Structure formats: C-alpha cells, structure tokens
Amino acid sequence: MSPTEIGTRLNLVRRGRRLRRSPAIRAMVRETRLSPDMLIYPLFVCEGSGVRREVTSMPGVFNLSVDEAVKEAVAAKADGVPGVLLFGLPAYKDEVGSAAYDAQAPVQAAVRAIKQADPEILVITDVCLCEYTSHGHCGVVVNGEITNDESVGLLVRVAVSHAEAGADIVAPSDMMDGRIGAIRGALDERGFQDVAIMSYAAKYCSAFYGPFRDAADSAPKFGDRRSHQMDPGNSEEALREVAEDIEEGADIVMVKPALPYLDVIARVKAEFGYPTAAYNVSGEYSMLKAAAERGWIDGHRAMMEMLTGIRRAGADIIITYFAREAARSLR
Numbered sequence: 001m002s003p004t005e006i007g008t009r010l011n012l013v014r015r016g017r018r019l020r021r022s023p024a025i026r027a028m029v030r031e032t033r034l035s036p037d038m039l040i041y042p043l044f045v046c047e048g049s050g051v052r053r054e055v056t057s058m059p060g061v062f063n064l065s066v067d068e069a070v071k072e073a074v075a076a077k078a079d080g081v082p083g084v085l086l087f088g089l090p091a092y093k094d095e096v097g098s099a100a101y102d103a104q105a106p107v108q109a110a111v112r113a114i115k116q117a118d119p120e121i122l123v124i125t126d127v128c129l130c131e132y133t134s135h136g137h138c139g140v141v142v143n144g145e146i147t148n149d150e151s152v153g154l155l156v157r158v159a160v161s162h163a164e165a166g167a168d169i170v171a172p173s174d175m176m177d178g179r180i181g182a183i184r185g186a187l188d189e190r191g192f193q194d195v196a197i198m199s200y201a202a203k204y205c206s207a208f209y210g211p212f213r214d215a216a217d218s219a220p221k222f223g224d225r226r227s228h229q230m231d232p233g234n235s236e237e238a239l240r241e242v243a244e245d246i247e248e249g250a251d252i253v254m255v256k257p258a259l260p261y262l263d264v265i266a267r268v269k270a271e272f273g274y275p276t277a278a279y280n281v282s283g284e285y286s287m288l289k290a291a292a293e294r295g296w297i298d299g300h301r302a303m304m305e306m307l308t309g310i311r312r313a314g315a316d317i318i319i320t321y322f323a324r325e326a327a328r329s330l331r
C-alpha cells in the first residue's frame with residue numbers, strides 16, 4: 001500500500017497546520033517577539049587594567065577591569081543591547097562590606113568610565129553587600145544572624161554612591177525588608193529623584209546562582225541565604241513582596257531566577273501591570289552552555305527558545321549573559 005492509499009480524508013474545519021506552513025506565515029502569526037532593546041547584559045568588574053579573565057563555570061563570561069568593561073559595554077551597545085548591569089569584585093573585603101560604597105571601587109569607577117565613553121549606555125548597578133563582606137553575606141552579621149535594619153543602612157550608602165557615580169538605575173538584590181523605601185528616600189534627599197530603582201522584588205533562594213558566586217566570589221562562608229531570599233515553593237508571597245516594593249517606590253520589579261519561575265513572572269505581570277524584569281541567572285546560562293559544549297543540545301536554538309519563553313511569560317526586560325549573542329542573532 002502506498003502512503004496515499006492509506007490516507008483518509010478528514011473533513012476538518014480547523015487545521016492548525018495551515019498557519020505553520022511557511023516561514024512567512026509563521027512570522028505573521030507569531031505572538032511573541034524578542035528584541036535586543038529588552039536585553040540587559042551583566043558585567044563583573046574587577047581591579048587592575050587590561051584584565052579579561054574567563055569565569056570557569058561560565059564560558060564566554062569574564063571578570064573585566066574597568067577599561068575592559070567599557071569596551072564590553074560599548075561592544076554590547078553596537079550589538080543592540082542598550083544596557084549593562086554591573087557587579088563588583090573589590091580589592092578588599094571586611095565585616096561590613098565597606099568597599100561597596102567606596103567611590104574608587106570597581107563598580108563606581110566603571111559607571112563613570114562607561115558614562116564618559118557613551119552617556120547613552122544605560123548603566124544599572126547591583127546593590128548588595130555579599131561581594132564585599134568577608135563572610136559573603138548580603139548584610140551585617142551580628143551573633144551569627146544577618147541583621148535587617150543595620151544592613152539596610154549600609155545598602156542605602158551603596159545605592160547613593162552608585163547614584164553619585166552616575167548610575168541610571170540602582171538594583172537592590174539583597175532582599176532585606178524595607179530597603180526600597182529607604183533607598184528611595186535617601187536618593188530623593190540628595191537630589192537623585194531621577195535615578196530609578198529596579199527591585200529584585202521576588203528573589204528566590206536558588207541553586208541556580210552557583211556559577212555567579214564563582215564569578216563574583218560571593219559564596220557565603222557559613223550558612224545560606226534562606227533567612228532573606230524566598231522559598232521556591234511560594235508564589236502568593238512573591239505577589240506580596242512585589243506589592244510592597246511598588247508601594248515603597250520601585251520603578252521596575254524583578255523576578256529571579258527566570259526559568260523555574262515563569263509562573264511567577266506571569267502572575268506579577270498580570271497582577272500589577274508594572275515594568276517587569278526577569279533575571280535569566282548564571283546557572284541557567286551555564287547548564288545550557290555545558291550541554292551545548294558536549295554537543296548534547298543545540299545551544300543557539302535552546303537560547304532563543306529560553307529567552308522567548310521568558311518574554312512570553314510576561315517579562316518586559318530580560319537580564320541575561322546571552323544578551324550579546326541573542327542581540328546579534330536578532331539583527
């Protein structure tokens with residue numbers, strides 16, 4: 001029997017395949033599009049000059065000295081990526097993370113240098129203490145506990161020092177209670193009304209930050225981050241966290257990580273209709289890169305599918321180590 005002889009004629013009114021027949025038809029009915037201008041590229045800035053040190057667990061991601069970070073930000077913009085998110089690897093660490101608000105530290109220096117190279121590059125800074133404290137925690141530790149209110153006091157100083165350096169947006173990632181309101185107040189008091197706050201509002205306690213902690217040398221020396229980052233099982237709580245941060249003055253709210261929390265992204269976007277960012281974190285990057293390196297997955301297609309999924313869930317902004325690669329392929 002030939003294949004046509006086997007066939008029956010179905011009298012179908014609807015045939016989904018009609019609109020999947022050609023690239024032109026598929027493109028015409030595509031619901032979700034990615035565009036480079038929704039991508040933010042994270043950079044890890046370290047001391048020195050001419051430094052470009054690849055992070056072992058994140059192929060294609062580097063620790064960059066300020067001069068190299070400027071080149072990378074300029075190159076990203078040429079690829080179509082409008083903004084960078086800066087993390088710092090300071091020269092010294094102490095109990096209270098004082099290098100985090102040192103005007104000469106790598107992040108502050110990089111903000112100034114990038115703005116000088118091209119004022120149109122959007123510069124966002126991560127506000128946290130874990131890269132700066134000797135114990136690797138996101139706040140001040142007293143009697144083995146990460147204190148909230150004392151930590152907020154320091155985070156405010158960090159945010160102000162980033163604004164003084166010229167940051168467009170500060171992004172607190174610490175998950176201490178009340179820090180958005182405190183930072184908003186301090187910025188306004190000093191004349192930084194126009195510096196926006198992108199709050200890591202629903203940040204989960206996630207195993208997917210592992211490679212980042214290699215990149216930023218920020219793994220806690222004891223304990224973990226469960227006392228402040230969210231429990232992976234919770235989404236009602238994420239809505240409360242987002243509501244509070246909006247109330248306190250957040251301009252953009254973020255869900256982090258992205259892939260295991262697509263439902264949270266969707267709920268946050270639907271509930272608040274606020275500019276919503278999703279952080280496609282280090283572990284999401286590394287697992288895809290590792291599988292692609294082994295030839296176990298088509299890295300490029302998987303990357304685009306991953307980013308499309310995050311966008312489809314409702315993210316307006318995607319922070320991703322794939323930003324340059326994705327932007328180049330979108331152009």
Ligand code: PBG
Pocket residue numbers: 126128130138173174208209210211212213218225280281282283
């Ligand atoms: C700082 C911070 C972390 C990330 C962003 N900001 C790490 C953490 O909370 O331990 C993770 C980003 C990533 O994994 O790509 N607190």
